[in-house]
């Protein structure tokens with residue numbers, strides 16, 4: 001499918017009380033391809049939990065910490081972050097357990113959902129455990145609580161109705177780019193976006209002078225959980241010596257500006273303070289040797 005024409009992509013937030021089956025669902029949908037940036041819970045920013053890439057669409061599932069944790073130490077702050085996230089994503093999946101009634105936890109989340117305009121699906125999980133009559137009653141009950149765009153009963157464990165849910169998600173995604181490479185299996189999907197951010201800044205600032213003959217290889221992404229910092233080391237690859245001079249600029253001024261702008265964007269993306277170390281290298285035939293590199297986020301082993 002032509003990616004400029006009709007390709008759909010978007011960010012999807014899965015929320016719900018603990019134990020409703022969010023991880024089981026994600027595992028079923030994205031299999032191995034789960035992105036783990038850090039083992040520790042993020043305090044401010046959303047983690048990408050999984051990416052599903054289909055021929056005509058890409059779904060990026062993100063974590064929304066805090067929405068169901070009012071008693072968290074960072075309670076109010078987390079809540080604000082969570083709510084902002086829910087406003088920014090393209091779709092929210094509110095997952096509930098078919099076996100459980102409507103309780104305080106659900107009510108709490110519904111209240112938050114009432115104040116946003118993002119489309120919300122109700123996903124009723126674990127339908128393998130209940131009688132269809134019970135399910136129907138539940139659906140009727142929830143219909144009165146919120147204007148859900150879709151209500152989809154599934155069994156994440158047994159795989160029931162998952163395909164249908166994905167079809168419906170696709171309907172609500174906007175047209176957009178493929179954010180991640182199709183075969184993203186690395187535990188750092190951010191690698192790809194970070195390389196794109198640096199490349200974008202470098203191309204923008206050197207416009208006209210270096211038309212697209214520029215690649216970015218991410219050498220290292222190292223997270224320090226204690227200090228909440230991330231060290232990124234990247235090499236900008238150009239084809240000619242003259243281009244190297246342009247990218248570096250007078251006394252390094254251009255490279256400094258590229259680095260500064262890229263760093264701000266990367267900090268935004270990761271929600272952590274970032275140290276960005278940039279190098280420039282001439283590699284005359286990088287395009288011929290590895291024209292596919294761009295699509296893979298320039299993994300060192302492929303280079």
Ligand SMILES: Nc1nc2c(ncn2[C@@H]2O[C@H](COP(=O)(O)OP(=O)(O)OP(=O)(O)O)[C@@H](O)[C@H]2O)c(=O)[nH]1
Nearest residue numbers: 017018019020021022023024125126155156157158
């Ligand atoms: N019978 C049944 N059990 C399920 C289904 N989906 C998940 N479970 C079980 O429910 C339990 C909780 O599932 P998780 O996927 O860990 O739930 P979670 O929402 O990610 O939980 P937190 O990480 O605590 O937020 C596990 O024992 C799953 O095997 C389902 O469709 N049917």
